[in-house]
Amino acid sequence: MNIEQIREYVLQKPSVTEGFPFGGDTLVFKVNGKVFLLTGLDSDPLQFNVKCDPDRAIELREEYPENILPGYHMNKKHWNTIVVDGTVPKKLLKEMIDDSYTLVNKKK
Numbered sequence: 001m002n003i004e005q006i007r008e009y010v011l012q013k014p015s016v017t018e019g020f021p022f023g024g025d026t027l028v029f030k031v032n033g034k035v036f037l038l039t040g041l042d043s044d045p046l047q048f049n050v051k052c053d054p055d056r057a058i059e060l061r062e063e064y065p066e067n068i069l070p071g072y073h074m075n076k077k078h079w080n081t082i083v084v085d086g087t088v089p090k091k092l093l094k095e096m097i098d099d100s101y102t103l104v105n106k107k108k
Helices: 003-011 054-063 090-106
Strands: 016-019 026-031 034-040 046-051 068-070 079-084
Touching (some): 003 046, 003 090, 026 090, 034 090, 046 090, 079 090
Antiparallel strands (some): 016 026, 034 046
């Protein structure tokens, strides 16, 4: 997935907005005003942060130690940074995005 594919996928979800609250280099997606995905536009390969259940976060980091990392500049218990270089299957990328959306949207 590239940034445009992620953007298209995310913006299809109900109540999602996008913006640059941290400056022009960081694209942030929110649901009902709460961040669920953010990405640096200058990273190569693409990387993004998503919220994750703490136990699942550990499992994913163990399964993909080079590509799923503790959340950069985030609470490392609840957030993962995903390095998108083709190693992590597209289906799993979407699953992590969906999970983050659901976790954040529950806390209205």
